[in-house]
Amino acid sequence: MMNRRNFIYSVGMAGMSLPFLDSASAVTPDPKAKSVINIFLSGGLSQFDSFNVEVDPAVIGKSEIIDSNVGGVRVSHYFPTLAQHMDKLLVINSMKSNQGAHPAGVYKMLTSYDPRSSVTHPELGAWVSKQLTSELDSLPNFVSIGKGSAGTAGFFPGQWAALPVKSTKSGIDFVNRNPEVQDEQFQKRLGILGTLNQDFDKQYSTKDTRAYVDTYEGSLRFMNSSDIDAFELGKENQQIVRLYDKQEFSQRCMLAGRLVERGVRFVKVELGGWDYHDNIYGDFPANASRLDKGLAALLEHLDQKGLLETTLVVGSTEFGRKPDVNPNRGRDHHPDGFTCLMAGAGVKAGEVYGTTTKDGKAAADNVLEVPDFNATVAWALGIDPACEEKSASGRPFTLANRGVARKELFT
Numbered sequence: 233m234m235n236r237r238n239f240i241y242s243v244g245m246a247g248m249s250l251p252f253l254d255s256a257s258a259v260t261p262d263p264k265a266k267s268v269i270n271i272f273l274s275g276g277l278s279q280f281d282s283f284n285v286e287v288d289p290a291v292i293g294k295s296e297i298i299d300s301n302v303g304g305v306r307v308s309h310y311f312p313t314l315a316q317h318m319d320k321l322l323v324i325n326s327m328k329s330n331q332g333a334h335p336a337g338v339y340k341m342l343t344s345y346d347p348r349s350s351v352t353h354p355e356l357g358a359w360v361s362k363q364l365t366s367e368l369d370s371l372p373n374f375v376s377i378g379k380g381s382a383g384t385a386g387f388f389p390g391q392w393a394a395l396p397v398k399s400t401k402s403g404i405d406f407v408n409r410n411p412e413v414q415d416e417q418f419q420k421r422l423g424i425l426g427t428l429n430q431d432f433d434k435q436y437s438t439k440d441t442r443a444y445v446d447t448y449e450g451s452l453r454f455m456n457s458s459d460i461d462a463f464e465l466g467k468e469n470q471q472i473v474r475l476y477d478k479q480e481f482s483q484r485c486m487l488a489g490r491l492v493e494r495g496v497r498f499v500k501v502e503l504g505g506w507d508y509h510d511n512i513y514g515d516f517p518a519n520a521s522r523l524d525k526g527l528a529a530l531l532e533h534l535d536q537k538g539l540l541e542t543t544l545v546v547g548s549t550e551f552g553r554k555p556d557v558n559p560n561r562g563r564d565h566h567p568d569g570f571t572c573l574m575a576g577a578g579v580k581a582g583e584v585y586g587t588t589t590k591d592g593k594a595a596a597d598n599v600l601e602v603p604d605f606n607a608t609v610a611w612a613l614g615i616d617p618a619c620e621e622k623s624a625s626g627r628p629f630t631l632a633n634r635g636v637a638r639k640e641l642f643t
Contacts, residue, residue, distance in 0.1 A: 258631075259363055263614025264642055265544040265577035267492040268360065269499045270609075271485075271527060274338060274380050275506030278553040278563050279571035280592060281308050281516060284325045286584075291555040291592040293563075294513045302582040310520035313528040320531050320540070322579040322641060326586025326595040329551050329567040329602050334507070337550030337567065338381060344603040344633040351623050354386035355394070356606050357498040359631045362392045363615050364497045370457035371496050377484045378502030387623040394500065400465060400483040462494040463487065472536065475529040481522045485530040492534075492543050497613070506549065509562040531575055540576040544612050547573030548605070555592030569595035572605060577612055578642045585641060603635025611637035 280287060281295045285306050296309040300318035307315050314321070331337040336347050343353040354362075361374040376383035376394035383394025413421075461467055465486055472489070476482040481503050488499040503526070505519050527547065534540040552570025553563030569588035575581060586598035607617035610631055617632035 258616040258619030260614040264612040266542040267497050268544045269488045271547045272502050273506055273549040274504040276551050277506050277549040283323045284571045287592045288590050293557050311524045313524045317528050317531050319582045320575050322574045323584045324572045326599050327570045327572050328595045328599050332565045332567045340602050341550045344606045352386045354388045358385045358388050358392040360498040371459050373497040376500045380502035400487050459494045462490045472533050475532050482526040485526045489533045510560040512562045544577035545575040603633045607632035607635030607637045
């Protein structure tokens with residue numbers, strides 16, 4: 233049963249990107265990608281137990297190195313399924329961040345900025361939604377799937393924040409009209425509300441009041457969208473369903489694939505739990521298996537549907553893990569040289585970009601700072617990474633915080 237006030241509050245405050253506000257365009261006419269799926273591995277993926285195995289043997293720990301389906305590209309044995317999909321993946325082994333604590337590291341990876349007490353920066357997905365949303369779009373263009381960060385709009389109006397989907401089973405709250413209110417009665421109420429809003433707008437309009445009205449109108453459009461069934465996994469083709477196992481992360485990946493098929497521009501899928509300071513080789517394998525199976529199924533899903541050419545799939549994390557195993561048999565935080573992944577949209581798949589030193593202590597060749605990574609994602613979507621917006625105080629900020637797109641990552 234829908235409670236109108238709760239629905240508007242949930243989408244306005246928790247966040248929903250909505251297709252009706254104009255924005256100064258910084259979009260180029262020939263993008264590499266139409267959509268992005270960001271698989272965000274919160275907690276800090278151990279690069280030496282996954283995709284950066286060309287280091288000194290002592291660094292590898294208990295991981296074993298296996299061949300992939302690409303000659304010369306090897307991975308950890310914890311990823312046997314993805315090993316057979318490395319021809320679709322670009323491995324970036326030279327990532328670097330200046331943030332080594334979880335909250336600051338996550339914030340930096342998602343926004344390109346260091347945390348500040350004076351301002352909250354928009355996540356990359358909010359920038360994408362604000363730049364690429366049009367009046368023809370019926371679904372939010374920024375969706376966050378999982379229990380992690382819901383996708384903040386920062387100093388943008390709330391309608392550019394992510395639509396949060398905490399669970400693929402429970403779906404989205406408050407999207408159905410209260411059955412006690414008939415459609416004719418509901419439309420009449422909307423007409424009265426529209427008249428009141430117009431009268432109010434003439435005398436008292438502000439940026440905040442316009443944003444609230446826009447959020448309401450966009451919410452109604454979303455409720456009535458013929459594409460809303462994209463969130464219903466039961467309607468997926470069985471050939472695609474069979475690619476995935478029943479684990480929640482895999483189901484999140486399937487939902488992400490359905491959303492980009494319907495034109496959603498930026499989908500963030502969270503898989504947390506990578507913070508293994510203790511007993512890494514006891515706890516890591518189960519989470520690695522989730523990522524291995526879910527991401528491999530997503531790549532196959534997109535490939536079968538002909539969407540991999542137009543969808544940039546990103547695997548990102550806030551930092552990596554240290555090259556030495558600590559006395560608690562875990563690995564501690566390491567922002568100085570870690571690994572991220574890209575696939576689709578013309579990336580140089582089947583290759584490895586950048587290296588760390590052999591001892592694993594630092595990024596060495598083709599060092600890629602976090603703002604450069606986000607600038608590359610924006611550029612692939614046809615958005616100028618230097619596009620600028622002003623905070624509430626009037627201070628200008630750019631999308632990628634002076635980051636430079638690495639165009640050489642694409643064919």
